[in-house]
Amino acid sequence: MEEFLGVKYVMVGSENFEDYLIFIGVGYIARKAALTLRPTHCLTLNENGTYTFSFSSRLVNSSVTFALGVEFDEVKPDGIKVKSVITIEGNKMIHIQREENGRTSKHIREFFHDKMIATTTAEGLDKIVKRYFEAVR
Secondary structure: OHHHOOOEEEEEEEEOHHHHHHHOOOOHHHHHHHHHOOOEEEEEEOOOOOEEEEEEOOOOEEEEEEOOOOOEEEEOOOOOEEEEEEEEEOOEEEEEEEEOOOOEEEEEEEEOOOEEEEEEEEOOOOOOEEEEEEEEO
């Protein structure tokens, strides 16, 4: 994973993302705004061994700092509080988010030299969400 640390990945396309936003309850106006964004994602390793995963766009910026495999409290960009766990397996960062109502989303971000592919699934959602990112070097 080290070769992908510090690389910025900009979203260039998606499949079924609006369906996911509807499923998790994002309102119409916020959903339409989210669909216009081309966020940049970046994963960094901190001196103390934790990681920071950042998300930036022209409307919303957020980041989470985490230790691998350790549950932490997260506030998603839509304001929903979740319990999260992130692990890394090879070139994949696996991010599981559990809401208070028990709904769980799983985001697998697969890093490559020139791109990142984020695949999202959620219990009860009958579609797979794909978001495509290009590396900016």
